[in-house]
Amino acid sequence: MDWQQYIHSDPKILLGKPTVKGTRLSVEFLLGLFAAGWTEQQVLENYPTLTSEALRAVFAFTAE
Numbered sequence: 001m002d003w004q005q006y007i008h009s010d011p012k013i014l015l016g017k018p019t020v021k022g023t024r025l026s027v028e029f030l031l032g033l034f035a036a037g038w039t040e041q042q043v044l045e046n047y048p049t050l051t052s053e054a055l056r057a058v059f060a061f062t063a064e
Helices: 027-035 038-044 052-063
Strands: 007-009 017-018
Touching: 007 027, 007 052, 017 027, 017 052, 027 052, 038 052
Parallel strands: none
Antiparallel strands: 007 017
């Protein structure tokens, strides 16, 4: 997966933490939700600007 299409870092957004493009949701925050037991469906329902592809990009970014 080409996570660069979905994840970026901008010093003006969340002090440069990697975030999902078009949101202020950091990779760290989203991984924390999964670590707390949230399912993909729960994340997508609570953050409707996210897509399944963007969530896969979070994991691909982390794995790389």
